[in-house]
Amino acid sequence: MGDFLTLGHGSGGRLTNDLVRRITSVFPAPETPSAFEDCAYLPDGYAMTLDGFTVSPRVFPGGDIGKLSICGSVNDLAVRGVRPEWIAMGLILEEGIAEEEVIGYMRSAALVCKELGITLTCGDTKVVPHGAADGVFITTCATGRRETARNLGMHALRPGDHLILSRSYGRHGATIAAQRFDLDVPGLASDCAPLWEPARALLDIGGLRCMRDCTRGGTGTVLCEWAEGAGVGIEIREDDLPRDPDVLSVCDILGFDPLYLACEGCMIVAVSAEDADTVLSRLAQFAPCSGAADIGVVTEGHPGLVGMRTHIGGHRVVDMPVGEILPRIC
Amino acid sequence: MTHPPAPEAIIRALREYSPRSLNIMEVCGTHTVSAFRSGVRSVLPEGYRLISGPGCPVCVTSQGQIDGAVALADVPDAIVLTYGDMLRVPGSNGSLADARARGRDVRVVTSAMEAPDIALASPGRQVVFLAAGFETTAPATAAMLSEAAGRGLRNLSILCLHKRTPPAVRALLEDAALGIDALILPGHVCVILGHAPFLFISEQYERPCVIAGFSAESMLLGVLDLTIQRARGETALHSVYPDAVKSEGNRKATELMDRAFVPCDSVWRGLGKISSSGMRLAPSLKDFDAELRFGVSPGEPPEPRGCRCGDVLRGRITPPECPLFRTTCTPAAPVGPCMVSSEGTCGAYFRFYKGGTVAWEIS
Structure with a gap:
């Protein structure tokens, strides 16, 4: 993109990561x-x-x-x-x-x-x-x-770990996009909320590996950063993703993939298989996490790559977005 | 509204027919992305090949036209309005995103109808709308122009980049080297045009074709329809999108388009000049023509060396077969048009296809 920074460098995907590395x-x-x-x-x-x-x-x-x-x-x-x-x-x-x-x-x-x-x-x-x-x-x-002596971070991810998403994703990004592009979606509101209390409730779970809030770049970007940063594979199941019809309708109109829309009150939790249900039941006690779901696993195969089993039973790669997320023409 | 059968049932039926080989072109970029996002290719039995066609309006906008758009952004006090994914398309002197980074006023809109309000709110400045897209967006441009004419807006004009789908499909089918057995036609274009402008595919070129919606289920149903046509030796135009597409199309939209635009030859990036495949403003609207108002005339600079987007758009090669793919041509620094748009074939391959087969663990 030449010598100028473009808005793409600030959108939280691949370009941002490369720029931050250079800085x-x-x-x-x-x-x-x-x-x-x-x-x-x-x-x-x-x-x-x-x-x-x-x-x-x-x-x-x-x-x-x-x-x-x-x-x-x-x-x-x-x-x-x-x-x-x-x-x-x-x-x-x-x-x-x-x-x-x-x-x-x-x-x-x-x-x-x-x-x-x-x-x-x-x-x-x-x-x-x-x-x-x-x-x-x-x-x-x-x-x-x-409040925990453990180093929570992506280095702790192990094949077989489960991935828990704390609520439906993409709400903040969809809300802002709807406002900017003048779409009237009653009922759609940002998920902006503090996550300290729900996160804290998980700290004594032995199998807790790491957590991330899915901000700029969205859920998909976090998963890609984990897979690449920790050298593990990740697979998620589309049918298990807690999706929000209002977010999907904004995405339909603008051509966005909700996996890459920002959240401001949604986190991904990686936890050992045996403790996955504990995470789900603890999160359920907090209103912003009432839609928490077990969405996938860390795999030994295809390190660095995130895949999704789609609702028609196929597979696709979930890649990190590049550049500004732009509404498409038609 | 009727719902298509469950995907598992369609996939089962496809396995039963299991043709030795069936090369299907999905003409439209929205189908390309839908297929990748939902993993349609990964559920098709062996023998099927989905080939992505030229139906991404961003991808086929010629470099000369992008240069024209960037030149308009450089006009003092101009405001250029564009659909979002046009921003990153590289011209000879950079993209519209680069122009914006240089401080030019380039704004993303989602509808042509935003243009008159922006023009009204910006007296003393020239507002230029980059009118891109196929028959799906052209009616909105036409409606906007009629409103702008009614309101007497003198500081609004358009760079007309609209293209017509049927002539491009015809040009592809004229190509003897094209290895396409059947076509999936874009549901939204057919909502506007109806069936008639596409009947030549089955009647003159004897290829089965099907109008499909953009869900994975609708695409799979389209593939099944083509498979059955092929097994029976039929070549017809069918629709698996009957709720939305009337065979006569949307009369009001086509009338709007016919009043505002006249067909003209147009250069498609990668495919070259195709007769009658473009739209020019009708003489009664020539005051709104940004090319005339600002003396910008798109030239046709040579396409980048080594870029094989033309072969990709014709379905002759898949993106990984292009020597530039993933080496010098990436979404961050696209060389060819197919890498630029989220709906471009190369961009979709880059994001969703990682070479060879990945052994997924969740099945």
């Missing part, structure tokens, strides 16, 4: 590499993550950029067994935006912090000239302490 290669490698995990484990049981939020529209069914900015970082900690405790927040605000709007987003953010007992510890606020940013950009850095 991080400039720095010396850390002693405890956490490349392509959601958060980094630090010494003394601490952990840290950082995430930027530029969503447009800033208000959408199911949330707004304020709520999202906390949930996003919280979930990155949660899926590695870390209790979110402190948040640092950076705001980049475009001149001309109403203060009341900004404060509204902060109220949404504060609500999630209160629910989880998180303290806003420090922050930074910048106002930039009109046109230098699109309204409100938020960056949050979440820190906390691990």
